[in-house]
Amino acid sequence: MDIIEGVIGFIALLMVFRIFLTRSRARKLLYLCCLSFCISALIALYVKSPMGGIVAIIYFISSTLTSNAIAYTIEQVKDIE
């Protein structure tokens, strides 16, 4: 169990630093997606009860919506700027 949490935590830390360091906007969005998947897994592993599963599911759905909206805006605004 501990190994799984360690691997996921390492991937999450790597993604946080890559979000902060890259310049391209599309790559930032991609890494944000990956980070939210990692956090959702960590939540489900941290809370050991069925309620934790519900919270992880709701967080997963709403983070997908956020990245969808940001992707739409990036493509539309590219010309104007």
Place this chain on the structure above:
Amino acid sequence: MENPVIYFYNPTILVGFAIGILSLFAIGSQKDDLHALILTDIVECAMLVIIAGVDTDLAEALILPGLVVSLAELLAVSEILINRKIIKSKKPKPKVYKLFEEFKLPIYTGDLKYNVHMEVLETSPKFFALVLIIYGAILSGFTGGAVIATGLLFYALSLRVRGLELSEELKTLWEGMAGLSGIAWGLWIIGFLEFFLFPKKWLLFLLMAGLGLVLKVGSKLGLIGFIGEAK
């Protein structure tokens, strides 16, 4: 003996005072009105932090109405600023005001690249509004009112962004909620008063006061523009 300033005051209260004084200086040297309005937000943060640093149950009871009152205050000041700007400008004032008209997507004038609506706004708002309204009805009081208002406003916004009309049922529902506001206020006062007069039946009066506050706060957000969309 440690430093007397830290001995008398909590560090939270010190941070709150520092932020408040800094942002008040910034407001004083600002010339534009809207910048000052945005900086007022930080003064509100400083107020909340100072109250929270007291750390008793009374602090939590003071924060809840403070949040709602500051929301209403910012709403009123922003309306005044917008109206003054409209009167000053040469453009004629629009005769018919529609709720959230200014958020409509600019794809109709050909400014944007692709002729597509944002996909999230077509599928998600019904789900969000349903979940938020049911959840807010379970939590009553100020908290439930704020949660319900968030769901209703997001649903209305998503309809208007796609260029659709608000349906008649929704308008009637909202107007009915605004009309219930006076009754809800009476319910809250009666519940709060009887709570001291007849302490034996406390559960009934507690529920009455909570229900009154939910309706009151949830309908207060109809103040944005004319909710009835006057003809």
Place this chain on the structure above:
Amino acid sequence: MEYIEYLLYLGYVLLIIGTIGAIVGPKSNDRFIRLLNTEVATFGVCFIFLAYDEALALMTLIAVNAILCLILVRAIILNAEYEEETDTKIK
């Protein structure tokens, strides 16, 4: 370090960063950028509420913050739409 102290110092850092950024941040003459900078200070308030165990206040603050965004963004858009006429009048 204790868990509560960790939360408290995180809240102080976010509050101070947000305030300084909103007053003298890079390109903070633009209204939209200044609005985005003030959001950081709001998150600092969230952390301090979490550290002092005020659950109901935290829930209300999160719900109210979304509506506050709506009001301020609306004021900024309408102001930008009607502003140009007054500028030319001054010239």
Place this chain on the structure above:
Amino acid sequence: MEILLIVSGVCCILGGLGVILHTNPINKIIMLGLLNVGLIGMIVSSYYLDIAIISSICEPISTIILLLGYMKYLTTLKKKKKYGRDLPILSK
């Protein structure tokens, strides 16, 4: 210390610095999402699960409002600039 605590603490500090230091509003909004991830992680690690549900539902709402506002603001500014360049030529 727990892993969730460390990850969300790093998220918060880097997100707060990133919102201030970037100058393009879309980059700022992405960084605001990063800050929000940290907040939800912190709330879950102190076992307030009902607040975590409310927070994760209200996050896309405020993000969508900010994005719509930015699109409208940008097109308004662009129109104004086009119109504003014409005016001095006419006045000459």
